[in-house]
Amino acid sequence: MRTVYLDHAATTPVHPKVLEAMLPYFSGKFGNPSNLHDIGREAKNAVEEARAKTAALVGAAPGEIYFTSSGAESNNFALKGLAQANSQKGKHIIVSQIEHFSILHPAKTLEKSGFTVTYLPTDKEGLVNPDDVAKAITKDTILVSVMHANNEIGTIEPIEAISKITREKGILFHTDAVASTGWIPVNVETLGVDALSFSGHQFYGPKGAAALFVRKGVRIKPQIEGGIQEDGRRAGTENVPALVGLGKAAELAAAEVGNRMRYTSQLRDKLQKGLQDRIEDMVINGHPVSRLPHNLNVSFWYVEGESMLLFLNMEGISVSSGSACTSRSLKSSHVLTCIGTDAAVANGTLLMTLGMGNSAEDIDYVIEKLPPIVQRLREMSPLYEDMMKKKAAAR
Amino acid sequence: MRTVYLDHAATTPVHPKVLEAMLPYFSGKFGNPSNLHDIGREAKNAVEEARAKTAALVGAAPGEIYFTSSGAESNNFALKGLAQANSQKGKHIIVSQIEHFSILHPAKTLEKSGFTVTYLPTDKEGLVNPDDVAKAITKDTILVSVMHANNEIGTIEPIEAISKITREKGILFHTDAVASTGWIPVNVETLGVDALSFSGHQFYGPKGAAALFVRKGVRIKPQIEGGIQEDGRRAGTENVPALVGLGKAAELAAAEVGNRMRYTSQLRDKLQKGLQDRIEDMVINGHPVSRLPHNLNVSFWYVEGESMLLFLNMEGISVSSGSACTSRSLKSSHVLTCIGTDAAVANGTLLMTLGMGNSAEDIDYVIEKLPPIVQRLREMSPLYEDMMKKKAAAR
């Protein structure tokens, strides 16, 4: 049976060249970078080389990159660390309602410790309006966090327009670029941000290696304390092989990102059209143009997401229902709620995210397999029955 | 040239069987455990199997193990998470002065947010006195954290005696077992603790995989928030290969710990005796008996640690000066200060930690190489010159 992995927003396989780069650092060059002897030095040099490559991917200086263990950790570090270190200037924070929970939950925690947070809505295509940011800013505002691209609906936010506002006002601006990095160009100078999160396993790097860019001179309070690692800002023995892998993945991504955009968007467009031609009562979520090239988020009326996912799985096709991170929870996506998707259809959502391993034949296969699954489930659905009866009665 | 790695307290090489267990999870079984399709399931099952093995090593139930990225993260999570989640009962915490900085720095941070902390001294051999714990407890005390074994001087603390006291008073007790796990038996029931940190790279597991045991029913506030991973207590996509490696390393450690104790302590004793026989004015730090089997911490009068370390490195011998984690900082060890080591000799300290890869020939080699290095440096030392002149004058 063909296997088609369409869940690259959840995680990607480690690129063979990345694994190759990592392998020497497990049992051979296994040193602790903090140690002064040659075995430690070798590890230290590997980490610093990885830092330079990782920095280059987002246009940062090596000294502005702090390694962490996940995108979620980078986001927690950014939101809490920047808020805590700059609270003498004010205690108001602005985030969007469609942020990942690793931004939204820290925001709630900060609210409990005396900060106030404004949660900005988006339009129906998931865009934050920069004017809304400008209006939300008060004298007390110290930090804005709006994601670069949304991981569910793929919408790419107007970060440059927002950073113009924050810079004018001297307010720190963090963006969660976990979903975008490696798939579209990400540059901290062009974006004009003060902090930026990204995560290796989202772009063919290893799990357990992520980064937070913090602009030189910006103060941040360490969240994992008690070590000299990462310039004293993040304690814990460095995960040397994973960081080497992140560096290699960054190098590959920097070289390939144009190709990735072209390749995946063309397959994505083919998939989208193929499904639109064959399935009625289907909604494409997210922005029609300002969207990640490999993202397709669709809601189907009258059917539920998990059951589609399970039937697709039986055909060898891997997709997510809603966001990867909430797919084991029962609640429907807060992102779809925010963009105003009808709650009934929100439960019938599939997130398909493409990658460089997918072929045109894979897409043909999905276009062949998905429509009958939707049809079969609709024929089992009381909601579909009601709709058909209403239609018949109207005729 | 022979290479002799005597820095196992800094980090260990990944065991070949551990790496073998990890390899399938990078590019092949690369799924995100949160996903419901088969590729996600496969990863989820691997993580849960690793959790069971990791739990077994310390005598815990799988549901009591929360995976983290490092010992430092486990310690931060324990101290801040337990304090924050239980602050309605009181705001006083007790720790020892010889804790790792990943306990001491979070303690300082907690002090800034309204907690009070008592820092207990030790005796000259590094032992915390359980009576001191009992005396320090007030009505407001909610948490005690005393490490299982100290990573620098190797002293094994009387955890069972302390836990008797904390249990009677209904106070939570955390122990940092990062230095001990895998080298001596560690069992949460025998120790009687409510929380316990350990880290894979300290016992032939991979870097980037560590754990915090939290006894069932004990409340802890997540520090990395915003995900359903680790039962909602620690967000971030799981580092699947590293966790699989940690599980395997735990399995090996459980089977081998008796052997490791016997093997390393016998080599350590040989090294200690060999150096004592050949070098004058040398001090063995730590407890003579209640000490980690693979630990040898020695201070040499009139010479400085880094210069010994560098000369040993030229001979292929890797050691630490002071603790691994502070070896790039200029301050002399807070542990040696606590046990009352003369500040002048504290700067002449070497930490040698043995492992299963060391042979008797390796030890002979070190016994041959170290004494002339010490002698050469002493002959270069003005402190040695002064001492010799004083001796001559006294004759």
Add this chain to the structure above:
Amino acid sequence: MEQYSSKVMDHFAHPHNVGEIENADGVGTVGNPVCGDVMRLYIKVENNIITDAKFKTFGCGAAIATSSMVTDLVKGKTIDEALKVSNAAVAEALGGLPKVKMHCSVLAEEALKSALDDYYKKKGVASPVKMPAESGHEHDME
């Protein structure tokens, strides 16, 4: 989430008794698309015995499997026997359900009771049916 048992996957992949019954003696619809599950259960009753049962369900794997199982369980039972079919019995017959999916078995019991209630109403008889507590969605039993 724990994995589905092979029996659940079986009933999900090949559900029994899918469909409508024309002129059913009892029909019950429970749940809410907003919450992610809607079940509709049809029964045919002859001489106080459920001779046929069919369902239509909008919902997850467990929702479909419990619908399939509950229709299997009640076929051939008397009304009184059917009234005693509990959500626990449905879950057990499926070899267990993941904790977070136990509410689906509650929904299946509700659908059955609702269909039986409808049967009594259609007959013009006072209904002895007690609907289970409306706690389905937060249910976290094992």
Add this chain to the structure above:
Amino acid sequence: MEQYSSKVMDHFAHPHNVGEIENADGVGTVGNPVCGDVMRLYIKVENNIITDAKFKTFGCGAAIATSSMVTDLVKGKTIDEALKVSNAAVAEALGGLPKVKMHCSVLAEEALKSALDDYYKKKGVASPVKMPAESGHEHDME
């Protein structure tokens, strides 16, 4: 910490001018074992020219290398020239030092100045030596 340059490692592994000078014309000892470095510098002066210099040092790799370098630098120099040898010159001659080790070059300058000061005192002449600011250990220059 950055790595030591190969020149530092060279001077550390094979330091020049280790030892004492009997009946030296100037001796200076600076530093503190508690802080981790003590340097003692001996000079021999003839006709206002430093004809020999030797050192003993307790300290890290950089401390030994800077001691070696400063003794090399002053040999053959006049007293006035020697007074102008700065910590930056010592560090530069070694191909640079890691930031956290710059204090060692400061200590080397201090040791030299202290020996020159001693030379003047022994001669019974007012000393023109200005000791560098006692900031060595927190020094973080580049």
